[in-house]
Amino acid sequence: MRVLYFAWVRERIGRPWEDVETTAATPAALADELAAREERYAAAFADRRALRVAIDQRLVDFDAPLKGAREVAFFPPMTGG
Amino acid sequence: MTDRVIRLQEAPFDYGAECAAFAGRAGGAGAVVTFLGLVRNDGGSLTRMEIDHYPGMTEAAIDAIAAEAATRFRLNRMLVLHRTGPMHPGEPIMMVATASRHRAEAFAAAEFLMDYLKSRAPFWKKEHRAEGSSWVAARDADEEALDRWAGGAG
Numbered sequence: 001m002r003v004l005y006f007a008w009v010r011e012r013i014g015r016p017w018e019d020v021e022t023t024a025a026t027p028a029a030l031a032d033e034l035a036a037r038e039e040r041y042a043a044a045f046a047d048r049r050a051l052r053v054a055i056d057q058r059l060v061d062f063d064a065p066l067k068g069a070r071e072v073a074f075f076p077p078m079t080g081g
Numbered sequence: 082m083t084d085r086v087i088r089l090q091e092a093p094f095d096y097g098a099e100c101a102a103f104a105g106r107a108g109g110a111g112a113v114v115t116f117l118g119l120v121r122n123d124g125g126s127l128t129r130m131e132i133d134h135y136p137g138m139t140e141a142a143i144d145a146i147a148a149e150a151a152t153r154f155r156l157n158r159m160l161v162l163h164r165t166g167p168m169h170p171g172e173p174i175m176m177v178a179t180a181s182r183h184r185a186e187a188f189a190a191a192e193f194l195m196d197y198l199k200s201r202a203p204f205w206k207k208e209h210r211a212e213g214s215s216w217v218a219a220r221d222a223d224e225e226a227l228d229r230w231a232g233g234a235g
Contacts (some may be wrong), residue, residue, distance in 0.1 A: 007133050007205035008216045057138035059201070073135060073203075077219035080132075080163065080204030081118055081175060081195055 001066075003030070005044070006075035009051065012044040027053040027072060028062040044074070052077055083151035084108065085159040087143050089134070091166040096173055099162065103178045108157040110180035114187040116195055122170035126210045132165045132174070135203035139163075146197040153230075154190040156181050161194060163204065196226045 004017040024030035028048070035045040045051070053062055054073045066072065084106075096117050104113045120130045143161050150159060160178040168174065177194045181187040198204075206217040 004135070006135055006203065007207070010133075054135070054138060054203070057135070057141055059142075073138070075135070075203065076205060076216065077224075078200050078203055079206045079217045079219050079223075080134075080202045081199035 001069060002071045003034070004071065004073040006073065008076055009044050009074050013040055022066075024066055026063050026066055027055065027060065027074075030066060030072060031062070031074065050076060083156045083159060085144075085147045085151065086161070087140060087147060088160075088162045089139060089165055090162070091164060093164070093168070093172050094162060094176070096176060099160070099176060100178065103158070103160050103180070106158065107180035110157040110187070111182050112184035112187040113178060113180045114184070114191045115176060115178040116191050117176045118174040120168050120170050120172050120174055124210075126212065127170050127208055128211060129167055129169060129209040130174075131167050131207045131209065132163075133205045133207065134165045138203050139165075142202045143198065146194060146201060149197075150179075150190050150193050153193065154179075154181065154186040156186065156190055159190070159194070161198065163198070163202070165204070193230055196223075196230065199223045200227065 001020050001022060002017055003020045005013050010016050022030055022033060024033055031045045034041045051074055053060060055064060055069045056071050100115050107113055147159055156179055158180040163175040177191050179187045179190040200223045208215055
């Protein structure tokens with residue numbers, strides 16, 4: 001599964017994307033797995049309320065089903081306009 | 082069927098020319114409303130602004146927002162133009178334009194588009210100042226602005 005990071009999440013983790021082998025059922029579980037890897041991931045995922053998640057380019061909740069997803073993205077609340 | 086145009090680009094744009102072109106193709110509308118967002122320079126120390134985005138999702142999210150606007154308001158035409166990448170104080174960041182038979186729906190649709198673009202389209206602003214760089218934090222007021230369109234897009 002391709003996992004993408006944007007804005008300060010990308011900067012904190014130090015890469016824009018990576019391919020991840022996971023059996024996580026939800027973005028929340030995937031975030032827990034990633035956070036357990038290394039300090040920089042732990043720092044990026046420390047405050048879940050400061051993050052948003054998209055599955056296959058659609059905004060979803062952290063407890064949405066991940067099954068069948070090709071792409072998951074983690075990023076801060078959006079600040080366009 | 083509302084004609085809708087969505088453009089993402091790095092280069093600055095000519096607001097006057099965009100407005101004139103939009104109005105020229107407004108398809109018999111009686112009212113055109115346009116909004117222009119500029120790079121603000123609070124405190125005077127901003128050297129550069131940078132907009133990060135999520136290619137692919139950005140276009141899809143804006144299109145979904147515009148499609149929702151088209152179901153809520155009777156519009157002849159819509160334009161959403163948003164820049165990405167580096168830009169400087171005073172430059173245009175983005176614009177929306179709406180054309181409708183009467184002004185009320187053109188105004189409302191422009192506000193609807195702006196409210197959703199602010200917090201439902203995957204853009205992130207980073208400010209570069211002499212003293213350092215920082216990502217712009219989302220404002221609660223932007224999220225609350227969506228409440229008045231309750232049950233909406235995104």
